[in-house]
Amino acid sequence: MPFVLAVAGCAGDGDSTATVTVTAGASTSATATTLATIDPTAERGKVEAIDGLSGYAQQLAQQGTIRIGVKYDAPGLGYLSNGASAPSGFEIEVAKILAGGLGISPDKIQWVQTVTSTREQALTSNTADLVIATYSMTREREQQVGMAGPYYITGAQLLVRAADQAMLASVTPGPNGNPRLRSLPASLDGRICTTTTSTTANVIVHEFKLTPVLKESFAECVSALQQGTVDALATDGVIELGYAAASGGSLKVIGDPWTEEKYGVGYAKGLAGMCDYIQKTLLRAYKDGSWLAAFEDTLGQSGADSPEPPAFEPC
CATH class of the missing domain: 3.40.190.10 (Periplasmic binding protein-like II)
Incomplete structure (x- = not known):
């Protein structure tokens, strides 16, 4: 059954709490508790x-x-x-x-x-x-x-809905796709979410020539991904792993890192x-x-x- 992951974040000029609904698998609640x-x-x-x-x-x-x-x-x-x-x-x-x-x-x-x-x-x-x-x-x-x-x-990777994993993995940088690929599919233009002023946003715009959907927080991007208004979250893979772990298998991290973030x-x-x-x-x-x-x-x-x-x- 679904559970709600409520995350304190900022939207615009005021504080808000972004609510992310994820589908819980057998071990999801334990994982989420461990992380929090x-x-x-x-x-x-x-x-x-x-x-x-x-x-x-x-x-x-x-x-x-x-x-x-x-x-x-x-x-x-x-x-x-x-x-x-x-x-x-x-x-x-x-x-x-x-x-x-x-x-x-x-x-x-x-x-x-x-x-x-x-x-x-x-x-x-x-x-x-x-x-x-x-x-x-x-x-x-x-x-x-x-x-x-x-x-x-x-490094930056993609977080996607599990149902889209196979389709998107084949057209993103390896390991499941082409390890020589250094691009993102045109279908993600206007459908890829990341955070305002992030290094990932800069790469998406200037190197991949795509238009990202910009949000103030990761939670807002994850919510948009689960609601179907975007098809991927692009940010550091280690951030995405936390959301994937809390999703009960409904979200997956795909591809190799395509930036280095220190x-x-x-x-x-x-x-x-x-x-x-x-x-x-x-x-x-x-x-x-x-x-x-x-x-x-x-x-x-x-x-x-x-x-x-x-x-x-x-x-």
């Missing part, structure tokens, strides 16, 4: 300031609190379930690791709801100290904000000490296993393969 109910107050890794903090990082450590912008609509990454007091997911666990690098415990984190189009604004308006929100590192973004990492690498941690441009602190804290988490455990407890439950720690971009 990790204790948001539980510590992850060491809550101990790293050595050599300076600049704004040192100021945050002395303050003892931190504001972190995260997604609320990405199951397995950053997701706020109905009735929950805080979001959960891999990026939430990464946020707790980074707070721990300042000696700040999870109960001293203020979560700031962030959608794709508001990530830079959250930093430039001093609404958030960090943004950890499926935030791909690009030259254009680094002209506006500081970025450190990456802490994870993924997820970085955003902070206000020019703040001294931030990149060094972020990299040192992530390196500690790589070494002590807390980064991998965070992944396996969240995204790993949706079927994503356990990754190797990615190499950092220079500060």
Whole structure:
């Protein structure tokens, strides 16, 4: 029978809750629960300031609190379930690791709801100290904000209705279609959904020469896909895996990644000490296993393969 996955998101200028109806299979409710109910107050890794903090990082450590912008609509990454007091997911666990690098415990984190189009604004308006929100590192973004990492690498794929899987897989980049193909079918023109200001939208428009349907949140795109007003969601495959896992088999991720998205941690441009602190804290988490455990407890439950720690971009 169908169940309703309610996701807090933003539509236009106001907050809203996007309701996504999915068909539940025998194991779906267990999967959805696993993705959404990790204790948001539980510590992850060491809550101990790293050595050599300076600049704004040192100021945050002395303050003892931190504001972190995260997604609320990405199951397995950053997701706020109905009735929950805080979001959960891999990026939430990464946020707790980074707070721990300042000696700040999870109960001293203020979560700031962030959608794709508001990530830079959250930093430039001093609404958030960090943004950890499926935030791909690009030259254009680094002209506006500081970025450190990456802490994870993924790539854009398609999420489609299971009934359309065979038809669309044959005309998208492998493995089920042509591995040499670097295009998307013309039938998706005006029928492919992605989020406003995303790197995926830029590729769809400028490389594939298609017109995407732009939404403020992933949940809105998934709702449109299930209602039949679009035929595919194009975004990072790791985001789509969370929705596929919660769909009871009604949605499928297809094809190989056709972009490389390096997820970085955003902070206000020019703040001294931030990149060094972020990299040192992530390196500690790589070494002590807390980064991998965070992944396996969240995204790993949706079927994503356990990754190797990615190499950092220079500060």
